């Protein structure tokens with residue numbers, strides 16, 4: 001798969017990101033997301049470009065890019081699919097989801113299908129355990145999944161049929177999600193609800209029972 005070149009226009013957008021922060025190097029994580037939105041990965045050229053814009057060494061940028069698993073050093077497919085493999089999701093069906101996904105697509109962790117449509121990843125807890133087992137598509141939530149729903153989801157993505165996150169947002173591509181993560185507004189901020197009833201259940205019970213958390217030592 002050929003990796004898209006970073007052009008002068010892209011460097012202008014990287015400069016926009018760097019200018020948002022009082023200390024320019026604070027823009028590095030958003031800039032790496034931006035590079036990934038353009039290239040589908042963080043390539044050595046992408047690392048060099050970020051270093052030049054921020055007046056850092058390539059080694060300093062590479063140290064950050066290689067620390068976080070969200071930044072890939074191989075080209076991702078159009079869609080990134082994550083399956084939470086942490087305890088609660090795993091017990092409630094996450095392991096079955098992962099098995100179904102790998103068998104359906106014929107690839108494993110951090111691998112991409114030969115048609116460049118899908119990259120899959122075993123991911124850690126997404127803080128959405130109330131709706132386990134959880135998957136993500138381009139980092140949008142797919143809550144309370146099961147193997148049948150997963151199969152249907154893959155078919156829709158393959159054919160380009162519209163797919164919505166179970167929380168409302170229309171799924172487009174990992175490239176669009178990376179651009180959003182970089183800090184460029186996609187105008188969809190109101191497409192998803194803040195929290196559903198299951199997420200607020202604990203808070204409701206605590207209020208009903210007048211429960212309070214102990215004050216930590218040294219907290220006034």
Ligand code: FES
Nearest residue numbers: 084089125126129
């Ligand atoms: S264990 Fe999967 S979202 Fe928490």
